[in-house]
Amino acid sequence: MPDTRLPAYQQVKAYVKAQINLGLWRAGDPVPSEAVLQQQFGVSRMTVNRAVKELAVEGLVTRVRGSGTVVAQLHRISSTLAVRDIHEEVLERGHSHATKVLTVEKVRADTALAQILKLRTGSTVFHSVMVHFEDGVPIQFEDRHVNPQAAPHYLSVDFSRTTPTRYLLEQAPLTEASYSIKAALPSALEAKQLAIKRREPCLVMTRRTISGIHVASLARLVYPGLRYSFSGKFEL
Amino acid sequence: MPDTRLPAYQQVKAYVKAQINLGLWRAGDPVPSEAVLQQQFGVSRMTVNRAVKELAVEGLVTRVRGSGTVVAQLHRISSTLAVRDIHEEVLERGHSHATKVLTVEKVRADTALAQILKLRTGSTVFHSVMVHFEDGVPIQFEDRHVNPQAAPHYLSVDFSRTTPTRYLLEQAPLTEASYSIKAALPSALEAKQLAIKRREPCLVMTRRTISGIHVASLARLVYPGLRYSFSGKFEL
DNA sequence: CAGTGGTCTAGACCACCGA
DNA sequence: CGGTGGTCTAGACCACTGG
Numbered sequence: 251m252p253d254t255r256l257p258a259y260q261q262v263k264a265y266v267k268a269q270i271n272l273g274l275w276r277a278g279d280p281v282p283s284e285a286v287l288q289q290q291f292g293v294s295r296m297t298v299n300r301a302v303k304e305l306a307v308e309g310l311v312t313r314v315r316g317s318g319t320v321v322a323q324l325h326r327i328s329s330t331l332a333v334r335d336i337h338e339e340v341l342e343r344g345h346s347h348a349t350k351v352l353t354v355e356k357v358r359a360d361t362a363l364a365q366i367l368k369l370r371t372g373s374t375v376f377h378s379v380m381v382h383f384e385d386g387v388p389i390q391f392e393d394r395h396v397n398p399q400a401a402p403h404y405l406s407v408d409f410s411r412t413t414p415t416r417y418l419l420e421q422a423p424l425t426e427a428s429y430s431i432k433a434a435l436p437s438a439l440e441a442k443q444l445a446i447k448r449r450e451p452c453l454v455m456t457r458r459t460i461s462g463i464h465v466a467s468l469a470r471l472v473y474p475g476l477r478y479s480f481s482g483k484f485e486l
Numbered sequence: 487m488p489d490t491r492l493p494a495y496q497q498v499k500a501y502v503k504a505q506i507n508l509g510l511w512r513a514g515d516p517v518p519s520e521a522v523l524q525q526q527f528g529v530s531r532m533t534v535n536r537a538v539k540e541l542a543v544e545g546l547v548t549r550v551r552g553s554g555t556v557v558a559q560l561h562r563i564s565s566t567l568a569v570r571d572i573h574e575e576v577l578e579r580g581h582s583h584a585t586k587v588l589t590v591e592k593v594r595a596d597t598a599l600a601q602i603l604k605l606r607t608g609s610t611v612f613h614s615v616m617v618h619f620e621d622g623v624p625i626q627f628e629d630r631h632v633n634p635q636a637a638p639h640y641l642s643v644d645f646s647r648t649t650p651t652r653y654l655l656e657q658a659p660l661t662e663a664s665y666s667i668k669a670a671l672p673s674a675l676e677a678k679q680l681a682i683k684r685r686e687p688c689l690v691m692t693r694r695t696i697s698g699i700h701v702a703s704l705a706r707l708v709y710p711g712l713r714y715s716f717s718g719k720f721e722l
Numbered sequence: 723c724a725g726t727g728g729t730c731t732a733g734a735c736c737a738c739c740g741a
Numbered sequence: 742c743g744g745t746g747g748t749c750t751a752g753a754c755c756a757c758t759g760g
Contacts (some may be wrong), residue, residue, distance in 0.1 A: 271659055271661055276578065276656075276659070294530075348526045420513070425507055428717070428718065428719040429719075430717035430718075431715055431717070432715040433669040433687035449671075452689070453689075461509055471668075476668075476669075479666045479668040480667040481664070481665060481666035482664065483662070483663070
């Protein structure tokens with residue numbers, strides 16, 4: 251038979267996807283068992299297993315050992331929100347990136363900060379403040395506290411040549427991160443540096459990154475709301 | 487022997503992860519070939535292949551056929567942002583959810599809307615406006631335009647019993663969606679319904695969903711910025 | 723209990739890369 | 742060319758689910 255040049259497991263995936271997208275199999279409906287698909291496509295079970303397993307990872311179907319496979323209740327279509335280096339992000343859009351460094355210093359951690367970085371109150375931490383420009387327009391205000399144990403030489407980095415995100419990713423391989431995105435009004439300094447009015451709403455991302463046993467860094471990233479948006483797209 | 491061990495492929499994954507997290511293998515370093523890992527762990531090649539393939543999917547390593555596997559340059563840790571039903575989301579937090587329906591009507595699409603929904607200017611589209619409450623507190627203002635071809639009976643749905651998101655997911659299986667998140671000030675109506683001041687910044691998500699050949703719906707979701715945040719976490 | 727998916731093996735052929 | 746990963750087979754044992 252003139253089978254497509256697609257690998258067999260992708261053909262099985264495509265078949266199941268199509269049934270779901272066409273509405274023939276609806277949420278909660280059973281997906282044929284591996285044995286059935288194996289017969290239907292004339293392939294080995296490992297191949298069918300791979301196909302359905304990947305669909306499960308993608309969230310299209312739910313598998314329960316001993317019970318079977320069903321079409322997932324909510325198509326958990328999802329996109330990725332990545333910890334990215336703003337330098338690369340801007341270049342990818344075909345624009346130029348520049349950084350204005352406002353502060354790079356040692357400070358003593360107050361109780362709240364120490365708790366977040368899992369250090370003792372009064373410990374020395376590094377603190378940097380800078381503004382990132384895209385084609386000369388300020389798009390991100392970055393206020394960051396760094397755990398010296400994760401990046402001992404942070405203070406001597408030339409941030410006109412690299413960014414904190416990139417440097418930290420290189421220094422301390424990332425193992426975990428948590429973030430939260432809110433809307434807020436900028437502080438006086440933030441408004442001034444971003445060249446916006448104090449009344450102009452901003453997107454504020456707070457991000458804590460963990461590298462191995464250390465909390466590496468806590469960053470507050472402020473974006474002018476009228477000039478910047480997080481956007482994305484997802485497909486089945 | 488009681489089988490308390492981790493599956494073999496997970497042991498291989500854990501080993502490679504550990505080398506990377508400990509900094510023993512740095513970005514760009516080669517990962518042992520499948521043949522080597524196969525010897526080292528005394529498992530079959532399929533098992534090793536699965537382990538390394540999954541690490542590639544997770545973004546920790548980069549595989550090149552014919553060349554080999556190396557530790558990925560930037561650990562592009564990422565999380566998923568899902569299209570979810572707010573009803574379920576609120577219940578999951580252990581709170582109660584209620585909806586106040588403001589408008590459900592037929593309207594004629596202006597040029598901009600028609601373009602987005604891929605309809606002709608002046609076509610009939612459905613329009614709904616409602617407010618979602620979490621434990622009695624307004625948390626989302628939802629203004630939505632729906633393509634009648636994707637959900638012909640949208641106008642007669644009882645939105646005190648289900649939500650537009652859930653109904654549309656059931657009616658028209660989702661195949662694609664795009665979103666953008668901005669910060670903005672609420673309109674007079676939005677501020678009133680969310681019980682916030684007009685000066686209070688909001689998170690505004692604009693989401694367009696596609697089901698098969700139809701653009702199913704265009705939604706504008708407004709969240710009070712001081713009361714709501716998108717948050718997430720990612721791990722290696 | 724029979725059926726399901728989770729894992730694993732010991733082979734195999736192929737396409738591709740770099741020397 | 743030899744080594745790499747991509748795919749595939751035809752079996753296998755197991756843990757778990759449901760009736």
